[in-house]
Amino acid sequence: MKQRSTLALENITVEFPTRNGLFCALDNISLNIEKGEFVALIGHSGCGKSTLLNVVAGLVKPTRGVVFLDDQVVDAPGPDRAVVFQDHSLLPWLTVEENVRLAVDKTTPGKSKAERRDWVMHNLELVQMTHAATKRPGELSGGMKQRVGIARAIAMNPRVLLMDEPFGALDALTRASLQDAVMAIQAQLNNTVLMITHDVDEAILLADRVVMMTNGPAARIGEDLAVDIARPRARLAAMDTAEYAASRHAVVHFLHERYRNPVDQAA
Structure with missing residues (x-):
C-alpha cells in the first residue's frame, strides 16, 4: 500500500x-x-x-x-494543528509572554515551569518579540500582535x-x-x-x-x-526571476481570465 x-x-x-x-x-x-x-x-x-x-x-x-x-x-x-487567524485573538488581560505560555502549558504538560518559560521565550525570539514579553496586547501594533499570534502557534510545536x-x-x-x-x-x-x-x-x-x-x-x-x-528566497531577488514572473502570470490568468470574480461577472 x-x-x-x-x-x-x-x-x-x-x-x-x-x-x-x-x-x-x-x-x-x-x-x-x-x-x-x-x-x-x-x-x-x-x-x-x-x-x-x-x-x-x-x-x-x-x-x-x-x-x-x-x-x-x-x-x-x-x-x-495550530491555526493563525487574521484576528490575532490574543487575550487582552494577559502579557505577551502569558499569551504564549497559555498554549505551551496546554501542549507540554511534562516540562517544568522553567523549561516552559524558556520555550516561550525561544518562540518569541523567533518572531523578534522578546523585548515586548511583559507588554499587553493593547500596547502593541497590529503587526506585533500578529507576531505574537504566530509565536503562540509555533510554540505548540504543531x-x-x-x-x-x-x-x-x-x-x-x-x-x-x-x-x-x-x-x-x-x-x-x-x-x-x-x-x-x-x-x-x-x-x-x-x-x-x-x-x-x-x-x-x-x-x-x-x-x-x-x-x-x-x-532560501530573498524578496527582491526572487521577484526578479523568470520563474517568479511565470508563476505570477499563471495565477493571475487563472483568477482573472479562467475564473473571474463572480461579482465582476454579474456587473
Whole structure:
C-alpha cells in the first residue's frame, strides 16, 4: 500500500443545510502536502478556502471524504494543528509572554515551569518579540500582535501550521516584514504549512505550491502550481526571476481570465 503524504485530503465534500436545500461549498477535493512543504490556497471570496482550512483544523466535519495527518484520521481539533487567524485573538488581560505560555502549558504538560518559560521565550525570539514579553496586547501594533499570534502557534510545536489570511488586515510594509519573518521561521523549523491568501505575490513568494480554487458553490481545485524558485528566497531577488514572473502570470490568468470574480461577472 502506498504511504500517504504527511497531510492527505481525500475526496472532501462539504454541504450545509439551508432553507432551499443543501448548499455544496466544496466538491470532491483531494490534496496531498508533504512534510516541510508550504502550500498557499488562493481563490475568490466565497470559494470555500476557509471552509477547507477549517476541515483540516477539525473545526468543520466533511459531509464526505477524510483528512489524514500522518495516516491518522482528523475528525476534531488538536494541538498537532495550530491555526493563525487574521484576528490575532490574543487575550487582552494577559502579557505577551502569558499569551504564549497559555498554549505551551496546554501542549507540554511534562516540562517544568522553567523549561516552559524558556520555550516561550525561544518562540518569541523567533518572531523578534522578546523585548515586548511583559507588554499587553493593547500596547502593541497590529503587526506585533500578529507576531505574537504566530509565536503562540509555533510554540505548540504543531505538525501542521494553518494560516487563514494572517496578514490581510496589515499595511503593506508590516505585511512584507511578517512575510519575511514567516519565510525565516519556516526555513529554520521546516514547518508544514497550509496558508490561505488573496494576495498573488504573497502566495508566490512564500509557497512551494499555489493551489487555485474554482468559484463556489461546489468549489474544486482548479490548478495546482509548483513554484520553482530556489530557497532560501530573498524578496527582491526572487521577484526578479523568470520563474517568479511565470508563476505570477499563471495565477493571475487563472483568477482573472479562467475564473473571474463572480461579482465582476454579474456587473
